[in-house]
Amino acid sequence: GAGVSQSPSNKVTEKGKDVELRCDPISGHTALYWYRQSLGQGLEFLIYFQGNSAPDKSGLPSDRFSAERTGGSVSTLTIQRTQQEDSAVYLCASNERGTYNEQFFGPGTRLTVL
Amino acid sequence: AQSVTQLDSQVPVFEEAPVELRCNYSSSVSVYLFWYVQYPNQGLQLLLKYLSGSTLVESINGFEAEFNKSQTSFHLRKPSVHISDTAEYFCAVSGSNDYKLSFGAGTTVTVRA
Numbered sequence: 001g002a003g004v005s006q007s008p009s010n011k012v013t014e015k016g017k018d019v020e021l022r023c024d025p026i027s028g029h030t031a032l033y034w035y036r037q038s039l040g041q042g043l044e045f046l047i048y049f050q051g052n053s054a055p056d057k058s059g060l061p062s063d064r065f066s067a068e069r070t071g072g073s074v075s076t077l078t079i080q081r082t083q084q085e086d087s088a089v090y091l092c093a094s095n096e097r098g099t100y101n102e103q104f105f106g107p108g109t110r111l112t113v114l
Numbered sequence: 115a116q117s118v119t120q121l122d123s124q125v126p127v128f129e130e131a132p133v134e135l136r137c138n139y140s141s142s143v144s145v146y147l148f149w150y151v152q153y154p155n156q157g158l159q160l161l162l163k164y165l166s167g168s169t170l171v172e173s174i175n176g177f178e179a180e181f182n183k184s185q186t187s188f189h190l191r192k193p194s195v196h197i198s199d200t201a202e203y204f205c206a207v208s209g210s211n212d213y214k215l216s217f218g219a220g221t222t223v224t225v226r227a
Contacts, residue, residue: 004157031213043204043217056214091157101146101208103215105158 002026004106006092012112013082021077021109025094032075033103034067038088046090049075050097082113116141116207120218127195128226135190135221137179137205144210147188149179152202152220161203164188175199200225 005024013019025032034046045059049069060066064082069075079086089110093103121136139145146165150158162173169181179190188205205218 033214035217042219045214045216048213050213093158101213101215102148102160102163104160105150107157 004092004094004104006090006106006109008109009107010110010112012114014114015084016081018078018080019082019111021079021090021111023075023077023092023094023106025073025075025092026104027073028096029094029104030072030097031095032069033093034075034077035091035093036061036088037091037108041088043091046077079111082111084113087111087113116145116209116212116216118205118207118216118218120203120205120221122221123219124222124224126224126226129197130194132193133191133195133199133223135203135205135223137188137190137218139186139188139205139207141186141207141209143212145207146210147179147181148206148208148215149177149188149190150204150206150217152204154201158204161190195223195225197225197227199223 007022032049036044047067048056051072052069064080067077089108091108092106095103117140119138127133148163149161151161152158162171164171164181172178177192181188202220202222204220206215208215
């Protein structure tokens with residue numbers, strides 16, 4: 001079946017612009033996660049959704065970052081007023097509740113802020 | 115909360131040689147352990163996982179990892195690597211009653227002929 005998909009695969013933007021990153025999880029997966037992979041920083045948890053609600057937003061680095069999920073499916077991560085330090089690969093993952101936490105990852109969106 | 119330490123950031127290895135990637139974790143609760151692999155320009159793929167039962171787990175492409183509770187380790191090994199094993203490898207842990215994965219910083223394996 002189809003895996004987790006993310007779009008765009010690459011995004012280049014200018015400092016100060018807003019960007020939206022999209023994640024389409026595996027059909028039927030109720031849990032969705034966003035991570036950020038920066039050079040030298042490893043994988044950093046950003047936010048977790050269960051259905052449409054986000055019980056854990058603890059990893060969002062600032063109030064410029066927000067995310068929503070509608071219909072228990074697609075999620076959008078929005079970064080407002082982008083900064084150069086936001087440059088990273090943003091990864092989305094999904095899984096079913098109760099599946100021992102194995103997460104299925106998308107290919108990521110590479111964001112470059114000039 | 116859990117944390118993961120991958121002791122080696124870069125591991126160069128010759129083709130057909132063995133490789134071991136070290137992973138140690140800290141946790142006060144029962145854990146699930148995972149190794150993910152990221153090939154160049156691709157997303158993360160699950161390589162193998164420990165949930166319970168036998169402490170030695172294997173993947174379909176020859177990797178194995180052993181859960182050692184007393185040493186809080188989950189080292190990854192392969193007896194003979196191929197050029198195609200060149201990738202970045204991430205160790206991850208979650209509490210058995212948790213949802214979040216905590217990842218190590220990753221180990222880049224470069225296999226040379």
